[in-house]
Amino acid sequence: MNYAVIRYILGLVILFEGAFLSLPCMVALIYREARGIPFFAVMLLCFFVGFLLSHKKPQNMQYYAKEGFVAVALSWILLSFFGCLPFVFNGDIPSFTDAMFEMISGFTTTGASILSDVEVLAKCSLFWRSFSHWIGGMGVLVFILAILPMGGGQNLHLMKAESPGPSVGKLVPKVRQTAKILYGIYCFMTLIEIILLMFGGLPLFDSMLLSFGSAGTGGFSILNSGFADYSPYIQYTVTVFMILFGINFNVYYFILIRKFKDAWKFEELKYYLFVIAAAVLCITYNIRDLFPTLESAFRHASFQVGSIITTTGYSSVDFNVWPEFSKVILVMLMFIGACAGSTGGGIKVSRVILMLKTVKKEMYFYIHPRSIRKIKFNQHVVEHEVIRSINIFLITYMMILAFSTLLIALDGFDLITDFTAVAATLNNIGPGLELVGPTSNFGMFSDFSKVVLMFDMLAGRLELFPMLVLISPITWRDTKVFKKIPKYRKNSPGV
Amino acid sequence: MNYAVIRYILGLVILFEGAFLSLPCMVALIYREARGIPFFAVMLLCFFVGFLLSHKKPQNMQYYAKEGFVAVALSWILLSFFGCLPFVFNGDIPSFTDAMFEMISGFTTTGASILSDVEVLAKCSLFWRSFSHWIGGMGVLVFILAILPMGGGQNLHLMKAESPGPSVGKLVPKVRQTAKILYGIYCFMTLIEIILLMFGGLPLFDSMLLSFGSAGTGGFSILNSGFADYSPYIQYTVTVFMILFGINFNVYYFILIRKFKDAWKFEELKYYLFVIAAAVLCITYNIRDLFPTLESAFRHASFQVGSIITTTGYSSVDFNVWPEFSKVILVMLMFIGACAGSTGGGIKVSRVILMLKTVKKEMYFYIHPRSIRKIKFNQHVVEHEVIRSINIFLITYMMILAFSTLLIALDGFDLITDFTAVAATLNNIGPGLELVGPTSNFGMFSDFSKVVLMFDMLAGRLELFPMLVLISPITWRDTKVFKKIPKYRKNSPGV
Ligand SMILES: [K+]
Numbered sequence: 001m002n003y004a005v006i007r008y009i010l011g012l013v014i015l016f017e018g019a020f021l022s023l024p025c026m027v028a029l030i031y032r033e034a035r036g037i038p039f040f041a042v043m044l045l046c047f048f049v050g051f052l053l054s055h056k057k058p059q060n061m062q063y064y065a066k067e068g069f070v071a072v073a074l075s076w077i078l079l080s081f082f083g084c085l086p087f088v089f090n091g092d093i094p095s096f097t098d099a100m101f102e103m104i105s106g107f108t109t110t111g112a113s114i115l116s117d118v119e120v121l122a123k124c125s126l127f128w129r130s131f132s133h134w135i136g137g138m139g140v141l142v143f144i145l146a147i148l149p150m151g152g153g154q155n156l157h158l159m160k161a162e163s164p165g166p167s168v169g170k171l172v173p174k175v176r177q178t179a180k181i182l183y184g185i186y187c188f189m190t191l192i193e194i195i196l197l198m199f200g201g202l203p204l205f206d207s208m209l210l211s212f213g214s215a216g217t218g219g220f221s222i223l224n225s226g227f228a229d230y231s232p233y234i235q236y237t238v239t240v241f242m243i244l245f246g247i248n249f250n251v252y253y254f255i256l257i258r259k260f261k262d263a264w265k266f267e268e269l270k271y272y273l274f275v276i277a278a279a280v281l282c283i284t285y286n287i288r289d290l291f292p293t294l295e296s297a298f299r300h301a302s303f304q305v306g307s308i309i310t311t312t313g314y315s316s317v318d319f320n321v322w323p324e325f326s327k328v329i330l331v332m333l334m335f336i337g338a339c340a341g342s343t344g345g346g347i348k349v350s351r352v353i354l355m356l357k358t359v360k361k362e363m364y365f366y367i368h369p370r371s372i373r374k375i376k377f378n379q380h381v382v383e384h385e386v387i388r389s390i391n392i393f394l395i396t397y398m399m400i401l402a403f404s405t406l407l408i409a410l411d412g413f414d415l416i417t418d419f420t421a422v423a424a425t426l427n428n429i430g431p432g433l434e435l436v437g438p439t440s441n442f443g444m445f446s447d448f449s450k451v452v453l454m455f456d457m458l459a460g461r462l463e464l465f466p467m468l469v470l471i472s473p474i475t476w477r478d479t480k481v482f483k484k485i486p487k488y489r490k491n492s493p494g495v
Numbered sequence: 496m497n498y499a500v501i502r503y504i505l506g507l508v509i510l511f512e513g514a515f516l517s518l519p520c521m522v523a524l525i526y527r528e529a530r531g532i533p534f535f536a537v538m539l540l541c542f543f544v545g546f547l548l549s550h551k552k553p554q555n556m557q558y559y560a561k562e563g564f565v566a567v568a569l570s571w572i573l574l575s576f577f578g579c580l581p582f583v584f585n586g587d588i589p590s591f592t593d594a595m596f597e598m599i600s601g602f603t604t605t606g607a608s609i610l611s612d613v614e615v616l617a618k619c620s621l622f623w624r625s626f627s628h629w630i631g632g633m634g635v636l637v638f639i640l641a642i643l644p645m646g647g648g649q650n651l652h653l654m655k656a657e658s659p660g661p662s663v664g665k666l667v668p669k670v671r672q673t674a675k676i677l678y679g680i681y682c683f684m685t686l687i688e689i690i691l692l693m694f695g696g697l698p699l700f701d702s703m704l705l706s707f708g709s710a711g712t713g714g715f716s717i718l719n720s721g722f723a724d725y726s727p728y729i730q731y732t733v734t735v736f737m738i739l740f741g742i743n744f745n746v747y748y749f750i751l752i753r754k755f756k757d758a759w760k761f762e763e764l765k766y767y768l769f770v771i772a773a774a775v776l777c778i779t780y781n782i783r784d785l786f787p788t789l790e791s792a793f794r795h796a797s798f799q800v801g802s803i804i805t806t807t808g809y810s811s812v813d814f815n816v817w818p819e820f821s822k823v824i825l826v827m828l829m830f831i832g833a834c835a836g837s838t839g840g841g842i843k844v845s846r847v848i849l850m851l852k853t854v855k856k857e858m859y860f861y862i863h864p865r866s867i868r869k870i871k872f873n874q875h876v877v878e879h880e881v882i883r884s885i886n887i888f889l890i891t892y893m894m895i896l897a898f899s900t901l902l903i904a905l906d907g908f909d910l911i912t913d914f915t916a917v918a919a920t921l922n923n924i925g926p927g928l929e930l931v932g933p934t935s936n937f938g939m940f941s942d943f944s945k946v947v948l949m950f951d952m953l954a955g956r957l958e959l960f961p962m963l964v965l966i967s968p969i970t971w972r973d974t975k976v977f978k979k980i981p982k983y984r985k986n987s988p989g990v
């Protein structure tokens with residue numbers, strides 16, 4: 001284990017967090033909030049700790065999948081640790097466990113809250129909460145990669161560990177360029193959303209925070225009523241942007257370089273839009289009697305479908321009281337999730353498509369035993385290795401889901417609450433059903449359950465394996481072996 | 496598609512059903528029940544239809560996976576169709592849909608009932624219901640293979656399609672011998688259970704029916720109270736036998752031929768017993784305050800754990816009122832299911848073990864990228880193809896689960912009812928939670944939902960693919976292709 005590299009990466013991450021913290025400090029200055037002082041203090045602390053860890057660049061910058069996973073997992077935990085301190089110190093969230101839960105929920109773009117009243121928070125706290133979604137959506141390491149020349153050819157490890165989806169393609173040969181392009185598109189789209197929301201009459205502050213939440217598919221709201229009290233214009237605008245941020249960013253890149261045909265070749269995009277359309281239609285029909293007009297039924301159905309499939313988790317209405325059929329559709333969307341390469345969570349549309357294709361191929365094989373049929377995706381043959389890794393992802397995912405539900409069931413809440421609480425955190429959605437429905441929060445869980453759910457949020461955001469590698473005894477047990485046989489590692493290829 | 500072979504196999508199955516129907520006729524004679532007359536009539540009908548279909552043996556007895564799957568799927572549907580007619584005619588279950596549901600539930604060893612009062616049924620009806628569990632547990636085609644010399648070397652297709660588990664091993668080189676040995680062990684163990692239950696003071700009739708239900712892991716009870724009113728001796732005996740019938744029958748074969756060491760080498764057996772022990776301990780502790788003595792808490796915990804993991808579905812107590820933690824454990828056991836090669840359903844312990852090993856291997860690979868580590872099971876290296884087929888099974892299983900839940904949600908019952916109703920039928924368990932809990936039944940579902948659940952019961956019992964191949968348009972669309980290019984089929988190898 002190359003500890004020096006991990007130390008260095010963690011140092012950089014904490015330094016950057018210090019820089020990010022300057023933003024809520026500015027908000028506190030503008031609104032003259034005394035509760036902003038802890039943000040200033042923690043910013044200085046981050047600069048200090050970050051400098052201590054990162055000022056000595058390690059001589060050997062070589063690292064492998066293992067170090068990459070450990071570094072990413074620890075980065076996100078430290079990010080949340082330092083990020084939650086201002087809440088504890090300024091009294092907005094006095095309990096450390098709760099503050100940590102809220103912050104992990106922020107960075108992982110889950111948006112599950114332990115707060116029953118968000119309107120009493122200081123403006124700087126509200127800003128920091130929503131900003132964590134924005135930076136967490138695209139990834140903090142991707143951000144650092146875009147800014148800093150890190151050296152070493154294996155930065156793709158970091159990007160892979162932090163980016164959602166079965167296979168992270170580099171848009172351009174260089175990791176740094178790819179990271180820059182991604183953040184460029186991300187900033188531009190966020191800006192457009194902010195402007196459109198301001199057109200709808202929202203103040204700049206509110207527009208920014210809501211845009212951060214939808215861009216990162218995060219879902220922290222700034223009113224206790226969520227999106228229920230906003231105008232239809234705002235609701236429709238946010239619906240559209242949630243759906244846009246759930247699309248693979250490669251599509252935007254192709255649009256950017258004017259390869260419109262290539263953009264439309266993405267199979268995942270078509271299926272994603274089809275699923276959204278089908279779900280909106282079914283739910284609109286199913287809930288039509290609950291609303292005064294068909295338009296409002298359609299508006300709320302679209303908002304909720306867009307919010308859940310992209311794993312944003314905003315709510316314009318309490319869908320917990322909807323008919324069962326609509327709720328089952330929403331639960332299914334929770335698992336499907338957004339497109340790979342977007343800021344959303346869940347299993348991802350492309351994985352679901354490839355799973356369906358695998359089953360279809362198997363059926364075909366039973367019927368025509370001699371046929372040789374390859375699975376194709378985006379008009380290319382899918383390599384066996386991709387299918388294998390999707391299968392393993394699914395199995396691992398199911399196991400974490402089952403085991404987490406079992407653990408939080410110790411609190412004794414009902415099964416739907418437990419199951420959807422885990423589903424909503426593991427898929428980085430936010431609200432579930434029943435006691436964790438859109439009008440409720442996660443405050444009633446025991447500290448033990450909160451830790452389980454924090455693990456699930458991180459596991460979900462980092463696509464399971466970084467967190468599993470971090471807590472696996474094998475990772476730490478075999479450190480000695482590596483020290484004894486350095487040659488073994490030197491020759492080992494990056495994954 | 497070799498239609499002649501399918502016709503012939505279906506004919507044999509219906510002929511044998513006629514023979515089976517002679518048993519309830521005898522019961523009706525003994526108890527002098529007029530409601531037995533329809534059994535006699537349907538028996539004659541079966542002999543007639545069976546003879547019509549099977550008297551002309553096809554010249555070409557070659558068949559492949561496709562024909563095997565279609566034949567097995569249709570066999571089970573026809574078996575249930577003819578089997579349910581006596582209930583409709585003698586008025587015990589006047590609705591055809593309900594009778595069909597009850598009979599499919601019987602043959603697939605699900606044990607989910609639409610009856611709210613089973614004590615009003617005629618003795619012959621009660622007998623036929625429970626006997627369907629017994630024949631369905633080991634399989635009707637396996638029974639025919641044991642009795643009849645069928646010719647053709649591909650009878651393994653039929654046995655594979657009907658036997659549970661990821662890989663059906665032949666105990667001895669000949670399929671017919673294997674089938675005989677399996678049924679021999681099955682009969683012997685059922686007999687022992689009947690005798691032990693009679694020792695406990697139960698009449699022969701009750702002992703037989705309860706033994707049929709536990710041997711086939713079926714779960715139809717003969718009292719409305721299930722097992723609540725039986726003595727602890729009866730409850731413990733049935734617990735032990737449920738667990739025994741959930742074990743891979745290969746273990747008994749090795750014991751039979753005195754290879755005790757080989758019997759104990761089955762990894763699945765150890766994990767199965769470990770999971771049972773762990774679940775019983777956790778649940779006993781969790782429910783200890785609900786019962787007057789620790790012994791009764793232990794007894795009911797064991798009974799329920801044994802009943803659910805083996806997918807029998809008998810209940811000694813209403814576990815729907817147990818604490819959430821215990822209920823989550825039971826729901827997890829529903830999915831794990833019994834051992835492969837037993838009469839039980841579910842995903843099967845061996846599949847779950849292999850999935851866990853796959854994840855462990857993947858983790859190990861991330862940590863030691865150059866390591867070459869093979870998955871071993873029962874001290875043998877597991878072939879890649881087995882892992883692949885397990886993955887496909889799991890994906891298909893999840894999809895049927897999700898889609899069925901969506902469809903029955905149209906009835907508007909609560910989510911837990913819907914989800915556990917599908918889980919209880921797809922895993923061939925019987926009772927679920929809430930409205931389909933152990934004290935309730937499936938009578939309230941719409942006919943549409945009942946058809947969905949019937950499909951799930953058959954899909955679960957036949958390990959998904961025979962039913963999918965049956966309803967797949969590809970199966971029927973390409974029939975022409977086969978007729979045009981007969982050479983293609985001749986050379987095609989059996990799967
Ligand atoms: K979210």
Ligand SMILES: [K+]
Pocket residue numbers: 604605606712713714806807808923924925
């Ligand atoms: K059963």
